[in-house]
Amino acid sequence: MAEVRNIDTRERILDAAERLFMAHGYEGTSMRQITGDAAVNLAAVNYHFGSKESLMQEVFRRRLDWLNEERMRVLNEMEQAAGDNPLKPSQIVDGFFGTLLRMADDKERGGVTFLRLLGRTLTEPSEFIRTFLADEYAGVMERYKAALFKALPDVPKAEIVWRFHFMLGATSYAIAGTDALRVVTDWQIEASDTVDRTDRLVPRLMSFLLGGLRAPLPQFGSPAEDADVKVA
Amino acid sequence: MAEVRNIDTRERILDAAERLFMAHGYEGTSMRQITGDAAVNLAAVNYHFGSKESLMQEVFRRRLDWLNEERMRVLNEMEQAAGDNPLKPSQIVDGFFGTLLRMADDKERGGVTFLRLLGRTLTEPSEFIRTFLADEYAGVMERYKAALFKALPDVPKAEIVWRFHFMLGATSYAIAGTDALRVVTDWQIEASDTVDRTDRLVPRLMSFLLGGLRAPLPQFGSPAEDADVKVA
Protein backbone atom coordinates (compact mmCIF):
# COMPACT_ATOMS: atom_id res chain seq x y z
CA MET A 1 0.00 0.00 0.00
CA ALA A 2 1.14 3.54 -0.72
CA GLU A 3 0.46 4.97 2.70
CA VAL A 4 2.89 7.85 2.42
CA ARG A 5 1.21 9.89 -0.27
CA ASN A 6 -2.13 9.02 1.24
CA ILE A 7 -1.39 10.52 4.64
CA ASP A 8 0.34 13.51 3.13
CA THR A 9 -2.66 14.35 1.03
CA ARG A 10 -5.11 13.84 3.87
CA GLU A 11 -3.19 16.12 6.19
CA ARG A 12 -2.75 18.81 3.60
CA ILE A 13 -6.47 18.78 2.92
CA LEU A 14 -7.27 18.94 6.63
CA ASP A 15 -4.89 21.84 7.17
CA ALA A 16 -6.27 23.82 4.27
CA ALA A 17 -9.86 23.08 5.26
CA GLU A 18 -9.20 24.13 8.85
CA ARG A 19 -7.70 27.40 7.67
CA LEU A 20 -10.41 28.17 5.13
CA PHE A 21 -13.37 27.12 7.26
CA MET A 22 -11.95 29.42 9.91
CA ALA A 23 -11.63 32.33 7.50
CA HIS A 24 -14.84 32.00 5.47
CA GLY A 25 -17.11 29.58 7.32
CA TYR A 26 -18.37 26.20 6.20
CA GLU A 27 -20.87 27.34 3.60
CA GLY A 28 -18.53 30.09 2.46
CA THR A 29 -15.71 27.70 1.60
CA SER A 30 -15.77 25.68 -1.61
CA MET A 31 -14.14 22.35 -2.37
CA ARG A 32 -12.17 24.06 -5.11
CA GLN A 33 -10.72 26.55 -2.68
CA ILE A 34 -9.73 23.77 -0.32
CA THR A 35 -8.14 21.49 -2.89
CA GLY A 36 -6.51 24.49 -4.53
CA ASP A 37 -4.96 25.67 -1.27
CA ALA A 38 -3.87 22.13 -0.43
CA ALA A 39 -2.43 21.66 -3.93
CA VAL A 40 -4.28 18.38 -4.45
CA ASN A 41 -6.76 17.25 -7.04
CA LEU A 42 -10.38 18.30 -6.71
CA ALA A 43 -11.54 14.71 -6.39
CA ALA A 44 -9.17 14.01 -3.50
CA VAL A 45 -11.57 15.24 -0.83
CA ASN A 46 -14.34 12.91 -1.91
CA TYR A 47 -11.88 10.07 -2.30
CA HIS A 48 -10.37 10.45 1.16
CA PHE A 49 -13.27 11.77 3.19
CA GLY A 50 -16.39 10.97 1.19
CA SER A 51 -18.03 14.39 1.30
CA LYS A 52 -17.65 17.97 2.40
CA GLU A 53 -19.63 17.27 5.56
CA SER A 54 -17.42 14.35 6.50
CA LEU A 55 -14.37 16.52 5.87
CA MET A 56 -15.69 19.14 8.27
CA GLN A 57 -16.29 16.47 10.91
CA GLU A 58 -12.78 15.11 10.46
CA VAL A 59 -11.31 18.60 10.79
CA PHE A 60 -12.89 18.79 14.24
CA ARG A 61 -12.34 15.21 15.27
CA ARG A 62 -8.60 15.54 14.66
CA ARG A 63 -8.38 18.25 17.33
CA LEU A 64 -11.31 17.59 19.64
CA ASP A 65 -10.45 13.97 20.38
CA TRP A 66 -7.21 15.06 21.96
CA LEU A 67 -8.70 18.12 23.65
CA ASN A 68 -11.52 16.29 25.35
CA GLU A 69 -9.31 13.38 26.38
CA GLU A 70 -6.93 15.89 27.89
CA ARG A 71 -9.80 17.56 29.70
CA MET A 72 -10.85 14.20 31.09
CA ARG A 73 -7.29 13.37 32.13
CA VAL A 74 -6.84 16.70 33.92
CA LEU A 75 -10.15 16.38 35.72
CA ASN A 76 -9.43 12.82 36.84
CA GLU A 77 -6.03 13.90 38.11
CA MET A 78 -7.43 16.78 40.09
CA GLU A 79 -10.21 14.69 41.58
CA GLN A 80 -7.81 11.96 42.64
CA ALA A 81 -5.56 14.54 44.31
CA ALA A 82 -8.54 16.05 46.11
CA GLY A 83 -9.86 12.77 47.44
CA ASP A 84 -13.36 13.32 48.78
CA ASN A 85 -13.03 17.09 48.92
CA PRO A 86 -14.75 19.07 46.19
CA LEU A 87 -12.51 20.83 43.71
CA LYS A 88 -12.13 24.58 43.67
CA PRO A 89 -14.19 26.27 40.95
CA SER A 90 -11.05 27.85 39.57
CA GLN A 91 -9.54 24.40 39.10
CA ILE A 92 -12.54 23.21 37.15
CA VAL A 93 -12.71 26.31 35.02
CA ASP A 94 -9.02 26.00 34.29
CA GLY A 95 -9.37 22.34 33.43
CA PHE A 96 -12.07 23.04 30.91
CA PHE A 97 -11.31 26.45 29.48
CA GLY A 98 -7.63 26.69 30.33
CA THR A 99 -6.92 23.40 28.59
CA LEU A 100 -8.70 24.75 25.55
CA LEU A 101 -6.97 28.11 25.57
CA ARG A 102 -3.53 26.61 25.95
CA MET A 103 -4.02 24.98 22.55
CA ALA A 104 -3.38 28.45 21.13
CA ASP A 105 0.34 27.98 21.65
CA ASP A 106 0.37 24.38 20.41
CA LYS A 107 0.87 24.56 16.68
CA GLU A 108 0.92 20.78 16.49
CA ARG A 109 -2.71 20.84 17.53
CA GLY A 110 -3.99 23.60 15.32
CA GLY A 111 -3.06 26.60 17.45
CA VAL A 112 -5.10 29.76 17.10
CA THR A 113 -6.43 28.69 13.73
CA PHE A 114 -8.36 25.81 15.21
CA LEU A 115 -9.43 27.84 18.23
CA ARG A 116 -10.92 30.52 16.03
CA LEU A 117 -12.63 27.90 13.91
CA LEU A 118 -14.12 26.28 16.99
CA GLY A 119 -15.24 29.60 18.41
CA ARG A 120 -17.02 30.54 15.23
CA THR A 121 -18.54 27.15 14.71
CA LEU A 122 -20.25 27.16 18.09
CA THR A 123 -22.74 29.68 16.76
CA GLU A 124 -22.87 28.12 13.30
CA PRO A 125 -26.42 27.42 12.21
CA SER A 126 -25.80 24.18 10.29
CA GLU A 127 -27.65 21.38 12.00
CA PHE A 128 -25.18 18.59 11.20
CA ILE A 129 -22.33 20.55 12.82
CA ARG A 130 -24.26 21.16 16.01
CA THR A 131 -25.28 17.55 16.26
CA PHE A 132 -21.74 16.41 15.69
CA LEU A 133 -20.28 18.77 18.28
CA ALA A 134 -22.88 17.84 20.86
CA ASP A 135 -21.97 14.18 20.47
CA GLU A 136 -18.24 14.88 20.63
CA TYR A 137 -18.67 16.90 23.81
CA ALA A 138 -21.37 14.93 25.60
CA GLY A 139 -19.12 12.93 27.91
CA VAL A 140 -16.73 15.64 28.99
CA MET A 141 -19.63 18.04 29.45
CA GLU A 142 -21.36 15.76 31.93
CA ARG A 143 -18.22 15.22 33.95
CA TYR A 144 -17.43 18.93 34.26
CA LYS A 145 -20.98 19.85 35.11
CA ALA A 146 -20.98 17.22 37.84
CA ALA A 147 -17.70 18.60 39.19
CA LEU A 148 -19.17 22.09 39.34
CA PHE A 149 -22.29 20.84 41.10
CA LYS A 150 -20.10 19.25 43.74
CA ALA A 151 -17.85 22.29 44.04
CA LEU A 152 -20.77 24.67 44.47
CA PRO A 153 -23.32 22.72 46.52
CA ASP A 154 -25.19 25.84 47.64
CA VAL A 155 -25.77 27.15 44.13
CA PRO A 156 -28.85 25.84 42.32
CA LYS A 157 -27.84 23.50 39.54
CA ALA A 158 -29.85 25.55 37.09
CA GLU A 159 -27.68 28.58 37.83
CA ILE A 160 -24.47 26.63 37.43
CA VAL A 161 -25.51 25.27 34.07
CA TRP A 162 -26.51 28.69 32.82
CA ARG A 163 -23.24 30.16 33.95
CA PHE A 164 -21.36 27.38 32.25
CA HIS A 165 -23.27 28.37 29.16
CA PHE A 166 -22.29 32.02 29.57
CA MET A 167 -18.64 31.12 30.16
CA LEU A 168 -18.70 29.08 26.98
CA GLY A 169 -20.08 32.07 25.12
CA ALA A 170 -17.51 34.52 26.41
CA THR A 171 -14.75 32.06 25.59
CA SER A 172 -15.96 31.13 22.14
CA TYR A 173 -16.32 34.77 21.21
CA ALA A 174 -12.91 35.59 22.62
CA ILE A 175 -11.13 32.84 20.74
CA ALA A 176 -13.09 33.48 17.55
CA GLY A 177 -11.23 36.78 17.65
CA THR A 178 -13.68 38.38 15.26
CA ASP A 179 -14.50 41.46 17.33
CA ALA A 180 -17.23 42.41 14.87
CA LEU A 181 -17.97 45.63 16.70
CA ARG A 182 -14.31 46.57 17.00
CA VAL A 183 -14.55 46.91 20.75
CA VAL A 184 -10.90 46.17 21.17
CA THR A 185 -8.93 48.50 18.96
CA ASP A 186 -5.22 47.93 19.10
CA TRP A 187 -4.11 51.51 19.19
CA GLN A 188 -6.04 52.28 22.34
CA ILE A 189 -4.98 49.20 24.24
CA GLU A 190 -1.25 49.05 24.23
CA ALA A 191 1.59 48.73 21.80
CA SER A 192 1.74 44.98 21.69
CA ASP A 193 2.01 42.37 19.00
CA THR A 194 -0.31 39.43 18.54
CA VAL A 195 1.82 37.05 20.53
CA ASP A 196 1.61 39.28 23.55
CA ARG A 197 -2.13 39.58 23.23
CA THR A 198 -2.54 35.82 23.18
CA ASP A 199 -0.32 35.64 26.23
CA ARG A 200 -2.38 38.06 28.21
CA LEU A 201 -5.76 36.98 26.91
CA VAL A 202 -5.81 33.80 28.98
CA PRO A 203 -5.45 35.30 32.48
CA ARG A 204 -7.78 38.12 31.49
CA LEU A 205 -10.46 35.76 30.33
CA MET A 206 -10.02 33.40 33.27
CA SER A 207 -10.52 36.26 35.72
CA PHE A 208 -13.65 37.30 33.90
CA LEU A 209 -15.06 33.78 33.81
CA LEU A 210 -14.46 33.18 37.50
CA GLY A 211 -15.96 36.54 38.36
CA GLY A 212 -19.07 35.62 36.43
CA LEU A 213 -19.27 32.15 37.92
CA ARG A 214 -19.04 33.51 41.44
CA ALA A 215 -21.36 36.47 40.94
CA PRO A 216 -24.23 37.00 43.40
CA LEU A 217 -27.29 35.04 42.39
CA PRO A 218 -29.81 36.95 40.29
CA GLN A 219 -32.87 38.46 41.93
CA PHE A 220 -35.65 37.47 39.59
CA GLY A 221 -38.20 40.15 38.87
CA SER A 222 -36.15 43.05 40.24
CA PRO A 223 -33.75 45.26 38.30
CA ALA A 224 -30.03 44.60 38.47
CA GLU A 225 -28.68 44.87 41.97
CA ASP A 226 -25.71 47.00 42.72
CA ALA A 227 -23.03 46.35 45.23
CA ASP A 228 -20.24 48.84 44.82
CA VAL A 229 -17.41 47.74 42.65
CA LYS A 230 -14.11 46.78 44.11
CA VAL A 231 -11.34 45.79 41.81
CA ALA A 232 -7.62 45.18 42.14
CA MET B 1 -47.02 56.11 -6.93
CA ALA B 2 -48.03 52.71 -5.65
CA GLU B 3 -46.45 52.96 -2.28
CA VAL B 4 -48.68 50.42 -0.63
CA ARG B 5 -47.58 47.32 -2.49
CA ASN B 6 -44.03 48.58 -2.39
CA ILE B 7 -43.83 48.80 1.40
CA ASP B 8 -45.72 45.58 1.84
CA THR B 9 -43.31 43.68 -0.35
CA ARG B 10 -40.25 45.23 1.27
CA GLU B 11 -41.41 44.34 4.75
CA ARG B 12 -42.35 40.82 3.82
CA ILE B 13 -38.92 40.30 2.28
CA LEU B 14 -37.18 41.74 5.33
CA ASP B 15 -39.21 39.56 7.69
CA ALA B 16 -38.49 36.40 5.72
CA ALA B 17 -34.82 37.26 5.35
CA GLU B 18 -34.48 37.95 9.06
CA ARG B 19 -36.05 34.62 9.88
CA LEU B 20 -34.05 32.61 7.34
CA PHE B 21 -30.70 34.28 7.96
CA MET B 22 -31.26 33.49 11.62
CA ALA B 23 -32.03 29.85 10.90
CA HIS B 24 -29.47 29.05 8.20
CA GLY B 25 -26.95 31.88 8.15
CA TYR B 26 -26.20 34.32 5.37
CA GLU B 27 -24.39 31.97 3.00
CA GLY B 28 -26.80 29.17 3.83
CA THR B 29 -29.86 31.11 2.75
CA SER B 30 -30.74 31.51 -0.93
CA MET B 31 -32.68 34.25 -2.61
CA ARG B 32 -35.20 31.65 -3.74
CA GLN B 33 -35.84 30.59 -0.16
CA ILE B 34 -36.34 34.20 0.89
CA THR B 35 -38.65 35.19 -1.93
CA GLY B 36 -40.50 31.89 -1.62
CA ASP B 37 -41.10 32.41 2.09
CA ALA B 38 -42.12 36.01 1.53
CA ALA B 39 -44.42 34.98 -1.32
CA VAL B 40 -42.95 37.55 -3.69
CA ASN B 41 -41.26 37.26 -7.05
CA LEU B 42 -37.63 36.22 -7.19
CA ALA B 43 -36.61 39.50 -8.81
CA ALA B 44 -38.21 41.56 -6.04
CA VAL B 45 -35.15 41.48 -3.80
CA ASN B 46 -32.87 42.89 -6.45
CA TYR B 47 -35.48 45.45 -7.42
CA HIS B 48 -36.05 46.74 -3.90
CA PHE B 49 -32.65 46.25 -2.30
CA GLY B 50 -30.20 45.88 -5.16
CA SER B 51 -28.41 42.75 -3.98
CA LYS B 52 -28.31 40.05 -1.35
CA GLU B 53 -25.62 41.95 0.56
CA SER B 54 -27.69 45.13 0.64
CA LEU B 55 -30.67 43.11 1.83
CA MET B 56 -28.64 41.73 4.71
CA GLN B 57 -27.55 45.24 5.65
CA GLU B 58 -31.11 46.50 5.54
CA VAL B 59 -32.26 43.62 7.75
CA PHE B 60 -29.85 44.87 10.39
CA ARG B 61 -30.32 48.58 9.83
CA ARG B 62 -34.05 48.25 10.40
CA ARG B 63 -33.45 47.02 13.95
CA LEU B 64 -30.08 48.47 14.92
CA ASP B 65 -30.92 52.07 14.15
CA TRP B 66 -33.58 52.00 16.81
CA LEU B 67 -31.54 49.93 19.25
CA ASN B 68 -28.48 52.15 19.17
CA GLU B 69 -30.54 55.34 19.32
CA GLU B 70 -32.31 53.92 22.36
CA ARG B 71 -28.96 53.06 23.92
CA MET B 72 -27.80 56.61 23.34
CA ARG B 73 -30.99 58.03 24.78
CA VAL B 74 -30.78 55.87 27.91
CA LEU B 75 -27.15 56.76 28.47
CA ASN B 76 -27.78 60.48 28.02
CA GLU B 77 -30.67 60.31 30.44
CA MET B 78 -28.63 58.49 33.09
CA GLU B 79 -25.71 60.87 32.71
CA GLN B 80 -27.90 63.93 33.05
CA ALA B 81 -29.49 62.51 36.19
CA ALA B 82 -26.06 61.75 37.65
CA GLY B 83 -24.68 65.19 37.02
CA ASP B 84 -20.94 65.10 37.54
CA ASN B 85 -20.98 61.78 39.41
CA PRO B 86 -19.89 58.71 37.48
CA LEU B 87 -22.58 56.18 36.69
CA LYS B 88 -22.72 52.81 38.42
CA PRO B 89 -21.33 49.98 36.30
CA SER B 90 -24.62 48.16 36.60
CA GLN B 91 -26.41 51.12 35.07
CA ILE B 92 -24.07 51.15 32.10
CA VAL B 93 -24.28 47.41 31.60
CA ASP B 94 -28.05 47.58 31.78
CA GLY B 95 -28.13 50.46 29.34
CA PHE B 96 -26.13 48.56 26.78
CA PHE B 97 -27.03 44.90 27.28
CA GLY B 98 -30.35 45.29 29.04
CA THR B 99 -31.69 47.50 26.28
CA LEU B 100 -30.64 44.84 23.80
CA LEU B 101 -32.12 41.95 25.75
CA ARG B 102 -35.42 43.67 26.30
CA MET B 103 -35.91 43.59 22.53
CA ALA B 104 -36.69 39.90 23.00
CA ASP B 105 -40.18 40.78 24.19
CA ASP B 106 -40.73 43.46 21.55
CA LYS B 107 -42.16 41.69 18.55
CA GLU B 108 -42.48 44.99 16.71
CA ARG B 109 -38.69 45.18 16.72
CA GLY B 110 -37.87 41.63 15.73
CA GLY B 111 -38.05 39.96 19.11
CA VAL B 112 -36.00 36.85 19.68
CA THR B 113 -35.64 36.21 15.97
CA PHE B 114 -33.56 39.33 15.48
CA LEU B 115 -31.64 38.78 18.71
CA ARG B 116 -30.62 35.32 17.62
CA LEU B 117 -29.66 36.59 14.19
CA LEU B 118 -27.52 39.31 15.75
CA GLY B 119 -25.87 36.91 18.14
CA ARG B 120 -24.94 34.54 15.37
CA THR B 121 -23.78 37.24 13.04
CA LEU B 122 -21.27 38.64 15.51
CA THR B 123 -19.08 35.63 14.86
CA GLU B 124 -19.92 35.47 11.16
CA PRO B 125 -16.83 35.37 9.00
CA SER B 126 -18.10 37.48 6.07
CA GLU B 127 -16.04 40.62 5.85
CA PHE B 128 -18.79 42.91 4.57
CA ILE B 129 -21.02 42.09 7.53
CA ARG B 130 -18.30 42.81 10.06
CA THR B 131 -17.45 46.10 8.40
CA PHE B 132 -21.09 47.09 8.30
CA LEU B 133 -21.69 46.23 11.96
CA ALA B 134 -18.58 48.03 13.09
CA ASP B 135 -19.77 51.20 11.35
CA GLU B 136 -23.29 50.88 12.75
CA TYR B 137 -21.95 50.47 16.27
CA ALA B 138 -19.00 52.87 16.25
CA GLY B 139 -20.70 55.81 17.90
CA VAL B 140 -22.58 54.01 20.66
CA MET B 141 -19.51 51.91 21.37
CA GLU B 142 -17.34 54.93 22.06
CA ARG B 143 -19.91 56.49 24.35
CA TYR B 144 -20.35 53.38 26.47
CA LYS B 145 -16.64 52.72 26.70
CA ALA B 146 -16.12 56.28 27.88
CA ALA B 147 -18.85 55.85 30.48
CA LEU B 148 -17.18 52.69 31.78
CA PHE B 149 -13.79 54.41 31.94
CA LYS B 150 -15.33 57.15 34.07
CA ALA B 151 -17.24 54.69 36.24
CA LEU B 152 -14.16 52.58 36.94
CA PRO B 153 -11.31 55.07 37.16
CA ASP B 154 -9.05 52.65 39.02
CA VAL B 155 -9.29 49.88 36.44
CA PRO B 156 -6.87 50.08 33.50
CA LYS B 157 -8.69 50.99 30.34
CA ALA B 158 -7.27 47.95 28.63
CA GLU B 159 -8.97 45.70 31.17
CA ILE B 160 -12.29 47.47 30.79
CA VAL B 161 -12.23 47.13 27.03
CA TRP B 162 -11.37 43.44 27.23
CA ARG B 163 -14.17 42.82 29.68
CA PHE B 164 -16.58 44.69 27.49
CA HIS B 165 -15.47 42.31 24.78
CA PHE B 166 -16.08 39.28 26.99
CA MET B 167 -19.49 40.57 28.03
CA LEU B 168 -20.37 40.97 24.40
CA GLY B 169 -19.33 37.39 23.76
CA ALA B 170 -21.34 35.93 26.59
CA THR B 171 -24.37 37.94 25.52
CA SER B 172 -24.13 37.16 21.84
CA TYR B 173 -23.82 33.45 22.56
CA ALA B 174 -26.69 33.56 25.00
CA ILE B 175 -29.05 35.31 22.61
CA ALA B 176 -27.94 33.19 19.68
CA GLY B 177 -29.51 30.40 21.69
CA THR B 178 -27.69 27.75 19.72
CA ASP B 179 -26.17 25.87 22.63
CA ALA B 180 -24.10 23.75 20.27
CA LEU B 181 -22.71 21.65 23.09
CA ARG B 182 -26.10 21.16 24.70
CA VAL B 183 -24.91 22.51 28.01
CA VAL B 184 -28.37 23.58 28.97
CA THR B 185 -30.69 20.63 28.60
CA ASP B 186 -34.28 21.40 29.44
CA TRP B 187 -35.10 18.31 31.40
CA GLN B 188 -32.37 18.89 33.93
CA ILE B 189 -33.13 22.55 34.49
CA GLU B 190 -36.75 22.91 35.42
CA ALA B 191 -40.14 22.33 33.92
CA SER B 192 -40.52 25.65 32.17
CA ASP B 193 -41.62 26.81 28.77
CA THR B 194 -39.69 29.06 26.45
CA VAL B 195 -41.37 32.22 27.65
CA ASP B 196 -40.27 31.58 31.16
CA ARG B 197 -36.72 30.92 30.06
CA THR B 198 -36.55 34.23 28.23
CA ASP B 199 -37.90 35.90 31.34
CA ARG B 200 -35.26 34.48 33.59
CA LEU B 201 -32.40 34.67 31.13
CA VAL B 202 -32.03 38.42 31.49
CA PRO B 203 -31.38 38.66 35.26
CA ARG B 204 -29.21 35.56 35.05
CA LEU B 205 -27.06 37.00 32.31
CA MET B 206 -26.89 40.44 33.91
CA SER B 207 -25.61 38.94 37.17
CA PHE B 208 -22.98 37.02 35.26
CA LEU B 209 -21.87 40.05 33.25
CA LEU B 210 -21.56 42.26 36.33
CA GLY B 211 -19.67 39.55 38.17
CA GLY B 212 -17.22 39.30 35.30
CA LEU B 213 -16.87 43.05 34.97
CA ARG B 214 -16.11 43.43 38.68
CA ALA B 215 -13.81 40.42 38.98
CA PRO B 216 -10.39 40.86 40.58
CA LEU B 217 -7.80 41.97 38.08
CA PRO B 218 -5.80 39.17 36.46
CA GLN B 219 -2.35 38.34 37.76
CA PHE B 220 -0.31 38.01 34.60
CA GLY B 221 2.11 35.14 34.56
CA SER B 222 0.66 33.29 37.53
CA PRO B 223 -2.01 30.59 37.48
CA ALA B 224 -5.61 31.49 38.25
CA GLU B 225 -6.00 32.91 41.72
CA ASP B 226 -8.55 31.51 44.07
CA ALA B 227 -10.55 33.39 46.60
CA ASP B 228 -13.16 31.15 48.12
CA VAL B 229 -16.53 31.32 46.51
CA LYS B 230 -19.41 33.05 48.16
CA VAL B 231 -22.74 33.05 46.42
CA ALA B 232 -26.30 33.98 47.33
Added chain:
DNA sequence: TTATGATTCAAACGAACGTATGAATCACGA
Protein backbone atom coordinates in the same frame (compact mmCIF):
# COMPACT_ATOMS: atom_id res chain seq x y z
C1' DT C 1 -59.83 57.95 -19.98
C1' DT C 2 -55.48 58.04 -20.94
C1' DA C 3 -50.56 58.58 -19.95
C1' DT C 4 -46.88 57.57 -16.80
C1' DG C 5 -43.98 55.74 -13.67
C1' DA C 6 -43.71 52.16 -10.16
C1' DT C 7 -43.93 47.43 -9.43
C1' DT C 8 -44.45 42.53 -10.52
C1' DC C 9 -43.69 38.72 -13.34
C1' DA C 10 -41.81 34.52 -16.00
C1' DA C 11 -37.82 33.32 -17.97
C1' DA C 12 -33.19 33.08 -18.75
C1' DC C 13 -28.10 34.20 -17.95
C1' DG C 14 -23.34 32.62 -16.91
C1' DA C 15 -20.90 31.11 -13.01
C1' DA C 16 -19.98 28.25 -9.24
C1' DC C 17 -21.34 24.53 -6.49
C1' DG C 18 -20.60 19.30 -4.65
C1' DT C 19 -20.01 15.02 -6.60
C1' DA C 20 -19.01 11.13 -9.87
C1' DT C 21 -16.46 8.74 -13.51
C1' DG C 22 -12.92 6.17 -15.78
C1' DA C 23 -8.45 6.30 -17.32
C1' DA C 24 -3.56 7.24 -15.93
C1' DT C 25 -0.05 6.81 -12.55
C1' DC C 26 2.04 5.37 -8.55
C1' DA C 27 4.31 2.17 -4.81
C1' DC C 28 5.31 -2.26 -3.64
C1' DG C 29 4.92 -7.53 -2.78
C1' DA C 30 5.56 -11.68 -5.28
Added chain:
DNA sequence: TCGTGATTCATACGTTCGTTTGAATCATAA
Protein backbone atom coordinates in the same frame (compact mmCIF):
# COMPACT_ATOMS: atom_id res chain seq x y z
C1' DT D 1 9.81 -7.74 -13.61
C1' DC D 2 5.34 -7.90 -13.50
C1' DG D 3 0.75 -7.51 -11.45
C1' DT D 4 -2.26 -5.34 -8.23
C1' DG D 5 -4.48 -2.30 -5.47
C1' DA D 6 -4.16 2.46 -3.88
C1' DT D 7 -4.08 7.00 -5.34
C1' DT D 8 -4.16 10.87 -8.56
C1' DC D 9 -5.86 13.10 -12.46
C1' DA D 10 -8.68 15.69 -16.09
C1' DT D 11 -13.14 16.11 -17.14
C1' DA D 12 -17.88 16.22 -16.94
C1' DC D 13 -22.51 15.76 -14.64
C1' DG D 14 -26.69 17.88 -12.94
C1' DT D 15 -28.07 21.43 -9.72
C1' DT D 16 -28.30 25.69 -7.61
C1' DC D 17 -26.58 30.13 -7.07
C1' DG D 18 -27.26 35.63 -7.53
C1' DT D 19 -28.52 38.56 -10.97
C1' DT D 20 -30.61 40.49 -15.27
C1' DT D 21 -33.98 41.28 -18.78
C1' DG D 22 -38.06 42.98 -21.04
C1' DA D 23 -42.71 42.55 -21.14
C1' DA D 24 -47.05 42.65 -18.31
C1' DT D 25 -49.63 44.78 -14.72
C1' DC D 26 -50.69 47.97 -11.37
C1' DA D 27 -52.00 52.70 -9.08
C1' DT D 28 -52.40 57.27 -9.70
C1' DA D 29 -52.37 62.21 -11.80
C1' DA D 30 -53.86 64.84 -15.51
